[in-house]
Amino acid sequence: MRRALVLLLPLAACAPLPLASLEGPRGSEVRVVLEDFAFRPQALKVAPGTTLVFVNEGQAPHTVTDAKGRLDSGALAPGAVFRYTFTEPGAYALYCRFHPYMTMDLQVE
Ligand SMILES: [Cu+2]
Incomplete structure (x- = not known):
């Protein structure tokens, strides 16, 4: 978790919410x-x-897809x-x- 916090620090300037939102209220x-x-x-x-606000900052299209089929963003162009x-x-x-091989483990609890 600590590593995730460090990686997010540069984004804090662009995000309207403080890092506390990582485990913040509804x-x-x-x-x-x-x-x-x-x-x-x-x-x-x-x-x-x-x-979660997923932003494609890469040059390639990507998707946000749940392995159990609960959500699928469809193709996200760069910048989407x-x-x-x-x-x-x-x-x-x-x-x-x-x-x-692009994966993310998300816990909602
Ligand atoms: Cu991808």
Whole structure:
């Protein structure tokens, strides 16, 4: 978790919410970056009701897809943003359909 916090620090300037939002109350937003070719952070724990704002900062198209089929962003072009509010507690194994080695472990609890 500490590593994820450090990686997010440079993003704090662009995000409207403080880092405390990582495990903040319902309604918080947390920014996740899709790079070529990794999610940043690659592991995250948030409270139910948190909205993750996925931003493709890479040069390639990516997707945000749940291994259990609960969500799929479709293709996100470079610069595209995908927002999803995670209301159901549980473990989400997120990955990119174009690059399945791009993964993110999300805990909603
Ligand atoms: Cu990808």
